[in-house]
Amino acid sequence: MRALIQRVTQASVTVEGETAGQIGTGLLILICAMRGDDHANAVQLAARIAKLRIFSDAAGKMNLSxxxxxxxxxxxxxxxxxxxTRRGNRPGFSEAAAPDEGKxxxxxxAEQLHSHGILVERGVFGADMSVELTNSGPVTIWMDTADRR
Known part of the structure; x- marks a missing residue:
């Protein structure tokens, strides 16, 4: 699985003009299941992100999750x-998991992240969404559960 994680002071997602989810300080996590990913990948990635120390402590060091x-x-x-994007000008998405498996x-x-004691809000899988955020830092981290060279 792939994730793009942004440390934010606020983030929200709307679908068809209605707010689907919103948070204050925390993480905006854009997530993609790749072909071949399984339950263990989702569990592993949630655990890694839950422990990711990218928030500042009292000394100003990124030392808190x-x-x-x-x-x-x-x-x-x-x-x-x-x-x-290795070939041509139009990206290919054949490495993404099938929609049912991706969902x-x-x-x-999301459930695993919540099991670590983190309040989780969600977008709507497969919907056309508008995402608003204020990136803090900015801090943006890329994670992948597999080495896909």
Whole structure:
């Protein structure tokens, strides 16, 4: 699975003009299940992100996790993280998981993140969403459960 994680002071997602999810300080997580990913990948990635120390402590060092700070997570499905741009001008997405499997793993990921004691808000899988955020830092981290060279 792939994730793009942004440390935010606020983030929200709207679908058809309605707010689907919103958070204050925490993480905006754009997530993509890749072909061949399984339940274990979703569990592993959620655990890694829950422990990721990218929030500042009293000394100003990135030493705290989202859980340590009492922050929340807004989890958004984004199959375009699977984009293959090596050839031509149009990205290919054949490495993304099939929609049914992608949705299942997205749900597993969000539930697992919540099981670590983190408040989780979600977008709507497969919907056309508008995401608003204020990136803090800016801090943006890329994670992948597999080495896909």
């Amino acid at each position: 989202v859980k340590d700070t009492g922050g929340a997570a807004l989890v958004i499905s984004q199959f375009t993280l699977a984009a293959d 299942r793993l997205y749900e597993v990921f």
